[in-house]
Amino acid sequence: MQHYLSLQDIDSLSQWVEEAKSLKAAPLQHKSLGAGKTICLLFFNNSLRTRLSTQKAAMNLGMEVIVMNFGSEGWALEYGDGTIMDQGTSEHIKEAAKVVAQYCDVVGIRAFASLTNKEQDEAEVVLNNFKKYAGIPVINMESSVGHPLQALADAITLSENNSKKKPKVVLSWAPHPKALPHAVANSFVEMMHLQDADFVITHPKGYDLNPEITKNTKIEYDQDKALEDADFVYVKNWSNYQDYGKVLNQDKNWTMTAKKLGKAKFMHCLPVRRNVVVTDEVLDGEQSLVIEQAKNRTYAAQIVLKKVLASLED
Amino acid sequence: MQHYLSLQDIDSLSQWVEEAKSLKAAPLQHKSLGAGKTICLLFFNNSLRTRLSTQKAAMNLGMEVIVMNFGSEGWALEYGDGTIMDQGTSEHIKEAAKVVAQYCDVVGIRAFASLTNKEQDEAEVVLNNFKKYAGIPVINMESSVGHPLQALADAITLSENNSKKKPKVVLSWAPHPKALPHAVANSFVEMMHLQDADFVITHPKGYDLNPEITKNTKIEYDQDKALEDADFVYVKNWSNYQDYGKVLNQDKNWTMTAKKLGKAKFMHCLPVRRNVVVTDEVLDGEQSLVIEQAKNRTYAAQIVLKKVLASLED
Amino acid sequence: MQHYLSLQDIDSLSQWVEEAKSLKAAPLQHKSLGAGKTICLLFFNNSLRTRLSTQKAAMNLGMEVIVMNFGSEGWALEYGDGTIMDQGTSEHIKEAAKVVAQYCDVVGIRAFASLTNKEQDEAEVVLNNFKKYAGIPVINMESSVGHPLQALADAITLSENNSKKKPKVVLSWAPHPKALPHAVANSFVEMMHLQDADFVITHPKGYDLNPEITKNTKIEYDQDKALEDADFVYVKNWSNYQDYGKVLNQDKNWTMTAKKLGKAKFMHCLPVRRNVVVTDEVLDGEQSLVIEQAKNRTYAAQIVLKKVLASLED
Structure with a gap:
């Protein structure tokens, strides 16, 4: 079964x-x-x-x-x-x-x-x-x-939009006013482990996901550095894992912008809070894959x- | 129609x-x-x-x-x-x-x-x-x-599990913290009147159902006596009928146990409060018909x- | 599309x-x-x-x-x-x-x-x-x-029940304890503009609907006069439009009665408050088309x- x-x-x-x-x-x-x-x-x-x-x-x-x-x-x-x-x-x-x-x-x-x-x-x-x-x-x-149905849809979306043998994929934490679960981020990480990619997670210090899930994934606390030459940027808020379920950081410097995104494709599971998690410019731009993700x-x-x-x- | x-x-x-x-x-x-x-x-x-x-x-x-x-x-x-x-x-x-x-x-x-x-x-x-x-x-x-759909499902379940010409069936009141309706008990009684069985109702004194429904059904206030040689025991709480809708009794001595049940089959319409209405041992045991009742x-x-x-x- | x-x-x-x-x-x-x-x-x-x-x-x-x-x-x-x-x-x-x-x-x-x-x-x-x-x-x-689905159902109902070339149709305001939207009345008016009829709206002074919707529809503040020789009377409450969303009038003299209705057919979109918007006698009488409207x-x-x-x- x-x-x-x-x-x-x-x-x-x-x-x-x-x-x-x-x-x-x-x-x-x-x-x-x-x-x-x-x-x-x-x-x-x-x-x-x-x-x-x-x-x-x-x-x-x-x-x-x-x-x-x-x-x-x-x-x-x-x-x-x-x-x-x-x-x-x-x-x-x-x-x-x-x-x-x-x-x-x-x-x-x-x-x-x-x-x-x-x-x-x-x-x-x-x-x-x-x-x-x-x-x-x-x-x-x-x-x-x-949230493995989301992660599978994300895998389909990546596959449809990727032309490289080993794309660079970044999971980038974003601020959010409410405490959100870790489910989407966890499953995205687990999904990325099932494919060949240069996968990096970036988030503020102290916002590490469960290490039993991230395992030996590269963590880069400097968002700009993490985003360099990215092909796909998956943005997602999660509440603190160590201080479980708390919102300890709402730093708007982590909001995804067109400038930060560069030439990468933008991904998010939705619903998304505009101009908090990501700017209008990114969501309304041609590099956004969010509707395709939803379709998938x-x-x-x-x-x-x-x-x-x-x-x-x- | x-x-x-x-x-x-x-x-x-x-x-x-x-x-x-x-x-x-x-x-x-x-x-x-x-x-x-x-x-x-x-x-x-x-x-x-x-x-x-x-x-x-x-x-x-x-x-x-x-x-x-x-x-x-x-x-x-x-x-x-x-x-x-x-x-x-x-x-x-x-x-x-x-x-x-x-x-x-x-x-x-x-x-x-x-x-x-x-x-x-x-x-x-x-x-x-x-x-x-x-x-x-x-x-x-x-x-x-x-609740005549429940009673009809109960009749199917009785029929599937009965091998006697005239089985002994006991409707046994059970304690419950909330005031529950009489609907399930009423329809079970009415259903039992439509078949050949040695049917007994047992409940604390003062917890009689509507006599227009129970009619001349045998009422036995001594639960142990009522359960003697039972083939099927249907357990159900109902709130007081005379002092309408009141919870006047929560006596745990009326909780159905494996010892009380003896060799009888256990029936309940669900949802059921474990270890209040009936013990885990009965519900998880082989004499319980509750899932078959639900299927029916x-x-x-x-x-x-x-x-x-x-x-x-x- | x-x-x-x-x-x-x-x-x-x-x-x-x-x-x-x-x-x-x-x-x-x-x-x-x-x-x-x-x-x-x-x-x-x-x-x-x-x-x-x-x-x-x-x-x-x-x-x-x-x-x-x-x-x-x-x-x-x-x-x-x-x-x-x-x-x-x-x-x-x-x-x-x-x-x-x-x-x-x-x-x-x-x-x-x-x-x-x-x-x-x-x-x-x-x-x-x-x-x-x-x-x-x-x-x-x-x-x-x-509420154009309602208005279209109303048009079907009118068509099924009308035998005149140019029937007289009256939209008559009724009292109601709560503030109700203008949607049903608006769409009924717009629908009436699409067909040949002697169409009159009657309501208390100050209860005019949006003039951009009613346009040059005849408004008659005297309900009795408006209802004279009506073939169809559509009754509906709406809250004040000028003093937007307020309930400024609950005058029971505007309640539709059998006497006021005369020989006209009665229409209402439902739900309807009996004996406030319209009397039992009208709703339970043979001139009521409300269930046909619902069917349509x-x-x-x-x-x-x-x-x-x-x-x-x-």
């Missing part, structure tokens, strides 16, 4: 990217693959791109789609083992996961980091309990730790669902 | 159960029956199982499904006759029911008991006004007084919809 | 009405037209009729439908040019509109007037920015200024979608 919980569930990134590009060229070519199959998309958090693109991808494959805002439409879930449930939670994840699996063949789950409890966030309790108890393929629609979310989801559906037939 | 408002809308329970089991064996066998037909599922309250299983059932029959959270997405409804609507309500049920019927062929409605006004709850104003004004089949997705919600809804669709062709 | 933002997007009202009536007679006759096409319905406000009828219309044409409550399920949108987005808004309409267009072929949008800022409301920022940036057909599901919402949406889909093939 094929899950898609993280980049580690991809056996060959280059092959998945090629297949996704083939799906993009003819999205309905496997319309009968999902016939009679249902996917439940469970949202514990807000969503625009993921909500629409995953529905679209499933419909392109002929699946039935059920969308549910689990937080507001369902019951408050309990995750603890052995809890005496006489407080605010009404249903245990054990039952919820098994029950959902009675009504669908595949389940997609969005459950953001709390950013208040690192240990709990990193345990990925929602996702991992669904994986443990549901008994059906689980797709990560952004979890505490990762459909084909990232579609190749994942195609692999998942194929695994159900084994 | 076939409605499904209560157990009384079933002409032959044993036959419906058999047909449901046939649908379970081949869920898509009537995929063309609902072609061109639309069902609107209107939720005035939260839902997990009902939301997903009823959608799934309708899709299995080839129907188009529109789901709406009436409370949050629509307008506040007025139920009073002759009301001068210059206060908080924006639309009268008369218009709402007739209007919904312009866009669908069948309507499913979930509208829980208030638990504050017994008379109003028992009048089933939402359900009955839809029945009165919509002019299309109405399906009860849990009302103030009953699909086929309960599907046989109901099949009957409803057939009635539209008459 | 065919948008449907206002009545001005109709090239021939009488022809569209005739085609809508043909669709009503056989709703599934163009079931294959929308195959492989997706519509996103984005709601920034509550909805019953528009939500259900537009879904139904799209399904009748074989389209895939994705419904999203943008306000609660997505991100807070920014509309300002050049804004430094370090406050409450998370995503700029420029990105949101372009992104949505990656996942669908047509987008429907509901975004009510604020009633606090006339200039901003009349700029129709949500609708116009979607039109400007999305690059796909945009359908107005009620905007600040207009489906065929109004369907003819619009048919035109839009046809324009995509050009």
Whole structure:
């Protein structure tokens, strides 16, 4: 059974990217693959791109789609083992996961980091309990730790726009007024590890991502130096990881500008705060790939669902 | 025209159960029956199982499904006759029911008991006004007084797991921190009246259900005695009925345990509060039927919809 | 590319009405037209009729439908040019509109007037920015200024119920406890300008609609006089336009009664507050066309979608 919980569930990134590009060229070519199959998309958090693109991808494959805002439409879930449930939670994840699996063949789950409890966030309790108890393929629609559908769309976008054997790709931190999760940055890093590139991460000192994810990636604290001769610049805010979930820096010197970008292509997962994360000039310019990235979310989801559906037939 | 408002809308329970089991064996066998037909599922309250299983059932029959959270997405409804609507309500049920019927062929409605006004709850104003004004089949997705889709799923589950001519079935009250409706218990009782069983209800003194529903069912206030030699134990909390909607008892001695259960099968409609209503040991054990009950919600809804669709062709 | 933002997007009202009536007679006759096409319905406000009828219309044409409550399920949108987005808004309409267009072929949008800022409301920022940036057909599901799907349904209803060459049609203001937008009244006026009728608007002094919309329509402040020999009376509240969004008058003498109505047919877009806007007697009487109007919402949406889909093939 094929899950898609993280980049580690991809056996060959280059092959998945090629297949996704083939799906993009003819999205309905496997319309009968999902016939009679249902996917439940469970949202514990807000969503625009993921909500629409995953529905679209499933419909392109002929699946039935059920969308549910689990937080507001369902019951408050309990995750603890052995809890005496006489407080605010009404249903245990054990039952919820098994029950959902009675009504669908595949389940997609969005459950953001709390950013208040690192240990709990990193345990990925929602996702991992669904994986443990549901008994059906689980797709990560952004979890505490990762956003692998976004990273796969980014890989497709890089592939479509890259002409070099070993492009220089920079992940550049940006300021933001609110505490944001590390999921997108984490998955982008993990994705970059699956391909040949000169990959650099730049951020203010003290804003290091989880070293178990970045591993031996080159970190350059001088943004200008990091951006030199870049081919692609992926800009993203994340809150502090060491002082978990805190906003310790809003330095506007890190905002991406046309001057800093140089000749590189600009990437961002969206939503993006204009003139805080990146200037209007960059977003409205020809080097911006953000809309293409959004478009490729459909084909990232579609190749994942195609692999998942194929695994159900084994 | 076939409605499904209560157990009384079933002409032959044993036959419906058999047909449901046939649908379970081949869920898509009537995929063309609902072609061109639309069902609107209107939720005035939260839902997990009902939301997903009823959608799934309708899709299995080839129907188009529109789901709406009436409370949050629509307008506040007025139920009073002759009301001068210059206060908080924006639309009268008369218009709402007739209007919904312009866009669908069948309507499913979930509208829980208030638990504050017994008379109003028992009048089933939402359900009955839809029945009165919509002019299309109405399906009860849990009302103030009953949850007949759950009871039908329970009947299927009993049938699948019973090997005796006259099994002993016990409905056992359980403690709960919040005030819960009587709907599930009521419909279970009504369903048991439609089959041959040694049926006993056990609950603390003063927690009697509506005697118009329990009729001459055996009531045994001693839980241990009630559970003796039981084949099936259905556990469920309900708030007080006489002192309407109050939580007068949270006695943990009524929590179902493996020891109390003995060799009986355990049933519950879910969601369930672990270690309050029933211990982990029971829920995680092999005698628990709760996930099968949840699965059978699909086929309960599907046989109901099949009957409803057939009635539209008459 | 065919948008449907206002009545001005109709090239021939009488022809569209005739085609809508043909669709009503056989709703599934163009079931294959929308195959492989997706519509996103984005709601920034509550909805019953528009939500259900537009879904139904799209399904009748074989389209895939994705419904999203943008306000609660997505991100807070920014509309300002050049804004430094370090406050409450998370995503700029420029990105949101372009992104949505990656996942669908047509987008429907509901975004009510604020009633606090006339200039901003009349700029129709949500609708116009979607039109400007999305690059796909945009359908107005009620905007600040207009509700052209309602007006088209009203035109169908008038056509079905009119036997005169030049009927007398009266738009009559009614009292209401809350501040309501001008959208429905505006579009009704614009629609009436597209057909041959003796059209009169009646309302208390000081309650004039935008004169750029009413143009040279006859205004009669004496309701009784306006209603004389009327064939159709369309009743609707709107808040003050000059003293923008204020409720300056709740005079119950303007409530529509059976006596005032005389032999005319009664119309209202719904939801309607009984015994405030209009008496029970009128709504429950045979001269009321409100349910037919609601029914025709489906065929109004369907003819619009048919035109839009046809324009995509050009």
